[in-house]
Amino acid sequence: MSVRELVVLGTASQVPTRHRNHNGYLLRWDGEGILFDPGEGTQRQMLRAGVAAHDLNRICVTHFHGDHSLGLAGVIQRVNLDQVPHEITAHYPRSGRRFFERLRYATAYRETVTLTEAPVDTDGVLARTPGYTLEARKLSHPVEAYGYRLVEPDGRRMLPERLAAHGIEGPDIGRIQREGTLGGVSLAEVSEVRRGQRFAFVMDTRLCDGVYALADGCDLLVIESTFLDEDEDLAAEVGHLTAGQAARVAREAGVRHLVLTHFSQRYSDPEEFARQARAAGYEGELTVARDLQRVGLPKRR
Numbered sequence: 581m582s583v584r585e586l587v588v589l590g591t592a593s594q595v596p597t598r599h600r601n602h603n604g605y606l607l608r609w610d611g612e613g614i615l616f617d618p619g620e621g622t623q624r625q626m627l628r629a630g631v632a633a634h635d636l637n638r639i640c641v642t643h644f645h646g647d648h649s650l651g652l653a654g655v656i657q658r659v660n661l662d663q664v665p666h667e668i669t670a671h672y673p674r675s676g677r678r679f680f681e682r683l684r685y686a687t688a689y690r691e692t693v694t695l696t697e698a699p700v701d702t703d704g705v706l707a708r709t710p711g712y713t714l715e716a717r718k719l720s721h722p723v724e725a726y727g728y729r730l731v732e733p734d735g736r737r738m739l740p741e742r743l744a745a746h747g748i749e750g751p752d753i754g755r756i757q758r759e760g761t762l763g764g765v766s767l768a769e770v771s772e773v774r775r776g777q778r779f780a781f782v783m784d785t786r787l788c789d790g791v792y793a794l795a796d797g798c799d800l801l802v803i804e805s806t807f808l809d810e811d812e813d814l815a816a817e818v819g820h821l822t823a824g825q826a827a828r829v830a831r832e833a834g835v836r837h838l839v840l841t842h843f844s845q846r847y848s849d850p851e852e853f854a855r856q857a858r859a860a861g862y863e864g865e866l867t868v869a870r871d872l873q874r875v876g877l878p879k880r881r
Contacts, residue, residue: 582610584777584877586802589618589625591841591869593806593820594647601625601871602647603842605802607779609730610711612637615655616728616781616802622651623658629872633662638669638707638714642783643725644676653686660692667694671706671716673724674699700726703790717793719785721819727783727794732776742770777877783842786819787829795833800877802869803829804842809856827857830864836878838862841869 589604596602602619606626613635615622626632636659641649649672659668672680677699684695698706700716707714712730719725738753746765748756756762756770780794782803795801805827806820815822821829823840830838840853847853854868867875 583608584610586800586839586875586877587629587631588839588841588869588871588873588875589622589629589631591843591871592619592647593804593842593844595845596621597845599871600843600845602651603783604651605781605841606631606635607730607781608635609779612709612711614638614640614730616640617642617648617783618651618655619647620650623654625871626655633659634664636664636668637666638671640714640728640781641670641672641676641680642719642727642781643673643721643723644679645723645784648783649679649683652680652683656684656695657687657689659695660689663692667696669696669698669707671698671700671714671728673726674701675724703793717790718788719782719790720788721784721786725784727781727785727790729778729780729794729798731778734776735774736767736771737774738771746770775881777880779877784819785821786816787821787825791821791829792833795829795835797833798835800837800839800875801830801833801835802839802841805840805853805857806842806844808847808852823853823856824860827860827862827866830857831860831862835862835864837865837867837875839867839869839875 585608587606590601592600601621603617604622605616607614703717712732715729716726719727760767778798779800780798803826805823807815807822809822809824812822850868
């Protein structure tokens with residue numbers, strides 16, 4: 581059975597706290613696992629969340645600030661220690677390649693795994709698989725940063741009443757799906773487009789075109805909301821979003837489930853992020869992320 585869920589490993593901005601680890605997010609997408617922004621302590625958080633090294637197929641780093649990347653050394657050494665049998669692909673901003681190499685070879689260990697580096701230096705498609713297309717968009721932060729987006733190919737949903745009207749049943753349903761026509765009846769006559777699911781991961785950034793492009797039509801949007809709205813000027817100065825800004829993006833982009841994360845330690849009440857998101861007019865499903873939480877993708881429309 582396919583599983584599509586976000587496993588939240590850490591939610592803190594800049595420094596860990598008593599209750600929040602540095603960033604780390606695993607997206608389970610059917611049989612694949614994509615690890616986003618492994619900050620310090622990610623390897624231990626994986627253990628606590630029941631995430632194994634064998635679950636990883638891709639690593640996507642948005643930028644090279646420590647709270648988003650210092651865990652790379654431990655994660656990379658762990659996949660080699662556990663001798664993960666499949667290739668793992670790492671995406672990160674090309675301008676930070678020297679940081680990735682330093683973290684990859686921070687200490688001595690025996691390499692047993694094929695780790696393919698696929699740096700990002702422009703907007704566009706990074707990979708196509710049968711299950712999704714992985715895209716990147718540039719963000720606005722003091723260092724080069726990219727957000728990531730997964731788009732499932734559109735499929736088709738069979739319509740029982742139309743199948744019955746044409747007398748198509750049993751094995752013939754599979755035949756018309758495979759061949760496109762059956763006895764003069766086209767697949768389009770007995771089905772409708774089933775929109776593919778969409779996921780986006782947006783970390784440290786000011787408002788910019790890339791944020792909106794990544795969020796557009798998402799079923800699940802994971803987005804930083806480092807600051808509350810009263811600190812909007814500070815957020816813009818240091819290259820971050822507020823809870824209200826993130827929620828307005830989600831509202832305008834038609835996001836179904838909004839996950840706020842990457843919280844500054846200056847705030848003591850996590851629910852204030854939710855209150856400000858609702859005040860900004862977002863009416864969809866809303867999660868203020870906490871460490872070790874699991875968030876499923878919404879059911880298909």
